[in-house]
Amino acid sequence: MKAKKVIAAALTASMVLAGAVPAMAEDGGSKITIWAWDENFNIKAANEAKEIYQKAHPDVEVEVVTMAQDDIVAKLNTSLSSQSYDGLPDVVLIEDYKIQGYLTSYPDEFEEFTDVLKAEDFAEYKTGVNVVDGKLYGVPFDSGVAATFYRKDMIEEAGYTEEDMQNLTWDKYIEIGQAVKEKCGVDMCTLDPSDIGQIRMMMQSAGVWYTDADGNVSISNNQGLKDAITTYKKLVDAGITKQVADWDQFVGAFNKGEVASVVTGCWIASSVKAAEDQNGKWGVAAFPKMSENEASVNASSIGGAAWYVLKNVGNAETAKDFVATTFGQDVDLMNQLAEDIALVSTLNAAADVPNYSKGSDFFGGQEIFNDFTQWTSEVPSVNYGMHTYALEDIMTEAVQAIVGGADMDQTLEEYQAQAEAAVMQ
Amino acid sequence: MRDKKKVNIKPWLFIVPSLVLITLFVFYPMIQAFITSLQTGMGNNLKFSGAANYKRLLTDSTFRKALFNTVLYLIVQVPIMILLALAISSMLNDKRLKCKGFFRTAIFLPCVTSLVAYSIIFKSLFATDGFVNAMLMNLHIIDAPIAWITTTGFARALIIIAITWRWTGYNMIFYLAGLQGIDDSVYEAAAIDGATGFQKFRYMTLPLLKPIILFTTINSTIGTLQLFDEPMNITSGGPANATITISQYIYNLLFKYQPNFGYAAAVSYVIVVLIVILSFIQMKVGDDKE
Numbered sequence: 001m002k003a004k005k006v007i008a009a010a011l012t013a014s015m016v017l018a019g020a021v022p023a024m025a026e027d028g029g030s031k032i033t034i035w036a037w038d039e040n041f042n043i044k045a046a047n048e049a050k051e052i053y054q055k056a057h058p059d060v061e062v063e064v065v066t067m068a069q070d071d072i073v074a075k076l077n078t079s080l081s082s083q084s085y086d087g088l089p090d091v092v093l094i095e096d097y098k099i100q101g102y103l104t105s106y107p108d109e110f111e112e113f114t115d116v117l118k119a120e121d122f123a124e125y126k127t128g129v130n131v132v133d134g135k136l137y138g139v140p141f142d143s144g145v146a147a148t149f150y151r152k153d154m155i156e157e158a159g160y161t162e163e164d165m166q167n168l169t170w171d172k173y174i175e176i177g178q179a180v181k182e183k184c185g186v187d188m189c190t191l192d193p194s195d196i197g198q199i200r201m202m203m204q205s206a207g208v209w210y211t212d213a214d215g216n217v218s219i220s221n222n223q224g225l226k227d228a229i230t231t232y233k234k235l236v237d238a239g240i241t242k243q244v245a246d247w248d249q250f251v252g253a254f255n256k257g258e259v260a261s262v263v264t265g266c267w268i269a270s271s272v273k274a275a276e277d278q279n280g281k282w283g284v285a286a287f288p289k290m291s292e293n294e295a296s297v298n299a300s301s302i303g304g305a306a307w308y309v310l311k312n313v314g315n316a317e318t319a320k321d322f323v324a325t326t327f328g329q330d331v332d333l334m335n336q337l338a339e340d341i342a343l344v345s346t347l348n349a350a351a352d353v354p355n356y357s358k359g360s361d362f363f364g365g366q367e368i369f370n371d372f373t374q375w376t377s378e379v380p381s382v383n384y385g386m387h388t389y390a391l392e393d394i395m396t397e398a399v400q401a402i403v404g405g406a407d408m409d410q411t412l413e414e415y416q417a418q419a420e421a422a423v424m425q
Numbered sequence: 426m427r428d429k430k431k432v433n434i435k436p437w438l439f440i441v442p443s444l445v446l447i448t449l450f451v452f453y454p455m456i457q458a459f460i461t462s463l464q465t466g467m468g469n470n471l472k473f474s475g476a477a478n479y480k481r482l483l484t485d486s487t488f489r490k491a492l493f494n495t496v497l498y499l500i501v502q503v504p505i506m507i508l509l510a511l512a513i514s515s516m517l518n519d520k521r522l523k524c525k526g527f528f529r530t531a532i533f534l535p536c537v538t539s540l541v542a543y544s545i546i547f548k549s550l551f552a553t554d555g556f557v558n559a560m561l562m563n564l565h566i567i568d569a570p571i572a573w574i575t576t577t578g579f580a581r582a583l584i585i586i587a588i589t590w591r592w593t594g595y596n597m598i599f600y601l602a603g604l605q606g607i608d609d610s611v612y613e614a615a616a617i618d619g620a621t622g623f624q625k626f627r628y629m630t631l632p633l634l635k636p637i638i639l640f641t642t643i644n645s646t647i648g649t650l651q652l653f654d655e656p657m658n659i660t661s662g663g664p665a666n667a668t669i670t671i672s673q674y675i676y677n678l679l680f681k682y683q684p685n686f687g688y689a690a691a692v693s694y695v696i697v698v699l700i701v702i703l704s705f706i707q708m709k710v711g712d713d714k715e
Contacts (some may be wrong), residue, residue, distance in 0.1 A: 036434070042452075073680060077680055077682075080469075081468055081469050083469075101682075101683035104467060104468075104683075106468055192575070192663055193663060194575075194661060194663030194665055243575045245552070245574035245663070245664075246548075294539060386683050389682050390683065393666060393677065396663075396664075397666050400663070414486075418485065422487075422682075
């Protein structure tokens with residue numbers, strides 16, 4: 001009888017202890033988890049921010065987890081919709097195209113930063129997506145400012161100079177591309193039929209999107225989109241593009257010297273630099289504008305992301321402090337990241353950091369950061385709306401049909417209806 | 426009377442656990458999914474909206490494309506695979522064949538590989554500058570590399586080649602098992618009557634294997650309707666949704682775009698209806714007239 005009591009007491013005690021241990025851990029040392037993608041870029045940035053933050057806050061544990069962007073998206077969607085916060089991170093990187101949908105689908109899940117940061121301190125086109133009702137949700141991170149990376153040696157062999165790449169139009173770009181194809185036997189750029197980033201960039205350079213300022217689908221009466229598709233078709237018809245099917249082939253094409261230029265976000269710089277044998281052969285010019293569209297400027301954006309703090313996961317306070325004091329205002333960190341990962345920050349104060357005025361040897365001594373910062377300030381701000389990827393998948397079909405010879409107005413008319421159904425939920 | 430009743434309860438007790446589990450994890454989600462399919466809204470903001478999702482299905486061209494692709498894979502791939510599996514299994518069942526174990530393992534092996542792993546290997550084999558193009562060009566079968574993944578027709582062909590490679594061995598094992606259940610004396614009798622090899626296959630093997638053929642056909646049909654891994658990993662549904670399947674479209678609606686649970690549930694119900702109809706037809710066709 002006594003023995004039983006002792007055992008019972010021991011069991012009870014152990015249960016109490018077992019229950020108490022994790023509770024203590026939660027109260028005492030705070031730990032935050034960060035999810036992001038891209039080992040060479042975002043993860044490095046997160047780790048450097050972690051080092052800086054831990055110097056000031058040695059008691060805070062920061063765990064940086066690498067995860068594919070698609071997986072982050074899927075996990076956030078499943079967990080937030082079931083409101084089960086186990087295993088979710090405190091800080092997460094979310095692409096600009098996607099955040100509006102999250103903020104709408106899951107209100108009250110994201111921490112706001114209005115009390116610690118000012119939206120005006122960041123590039124305007126970045127805060128265009130994460131300010132809702134005057135409240136800033138999240139801290140803008142990398143610029144997705146578009147640029148034309150080109151092989152100077154090939155352009156010269158084709159009879160053109162760096163001068164010709166300034167104030168570039170797509171028509172001129174195609175003309176140069178044809179000369180390059182003829183003289184050097186390589187294509188001008190890659191195209192992926194399932195990814196029409198080129199059209200997105202062209203549209204934004206003209207200040208329009210698949211959706212209008214109010215978030216309504218704008219396809220059939222969108223002159224900027226029509227001009228973009230016309231330009232895209234010209235590019236395809238010129239026969240100067242190499243088809244690729246995924247990221248690896250895309251990067252492989254310019255690293256192996258199979259294409260003479262890459263027109264995409266400035267974040268590609270680190271991948272361009274990966275081909276060390278091409279050192280000094282590359283130049284960077286502004287994004288080409290569309291000559292048929294008056295609103296189109298030599299600046300656009302693609303990709304780019306911001307850091308967000310999940311409110312209900314656990315250490316929201318610490319996480320918010322971490323993001324706000326590092327990515328939100330630390331100019332020295334931005335300077336360091338410019339050196340380490342060629343980050344083009346969207347923090348306005350970062351424009352004056354010393355590393356931005358350093359020339360890049362890989363790009364023949366060109367001060368690429370100054371150019372990127374300059375173009376960043378010229379990017380037209382558009383409302384990405386909530387459905388960029390849903391509309392993009394629909395539009396790839398429309399674009400392939402039009403490139404294949406279908407009538408533009410009629411096709412876009414059909415897809416307008418289709419797109420409206422897709423966003424009307 | 427009372428005794429008899431008691432006896433009857435016992436078997437029920439044995440099936441109660443599985444009954445509870447199947448209700449909890451199969452029937453309940455099915456009903457819940459149907460209720461969800463009557464709601465619209467983004468993320469968690471769902472509202473009842475009647476048949477709105479089902480109406481949208483009728484006008485959704487991406488859905489039509491996904492349905493078309495799925496049916497295309499079904500009517501092209503399943504017959505090819507079944508015939509191939511039948512042919513291979515009757516060859517492997519031949520008494521004179523040496524190294525039987527080796528061939529059986531070799532042909533069955535694809536189906537123990539991970540779906541994702543083999544998809545990624547296929548993707549690299551069939552890349553424009555990949556192994557398959559290099560081989561075909563060195564054999565002078567083609568002059569220029571085929572853009573397998575970025576051309577509509579070839580991308581679809583590639584998916585069909587991939588799933589045939591993956592699943593033929595699986596079906597073959599069923600047929601082999603079936604063939605071993607057929608007594609040799611039947612074939613000996615046929616041989617004495619002067620039946621040729623093809624006649625034996627057509628008039629004896631096929632009818633005797635009928636129940637197994639029916640089973641594998643239904644299984645393959647269901648499998649093809651639920652096809653997801655291959656288009657997801659090999660072509661990502663591209664170029665421009667040319668290889669997208671219904672399952673992948675459901676995935677996109679839930680995880681790639683802003684989550685639309687209601688519409689995704691409605692699309693998944695289309696698969697349910699299709700499977701029921703097709704299985705019913707196959708059972709009717711395969712049924713003996715007695």
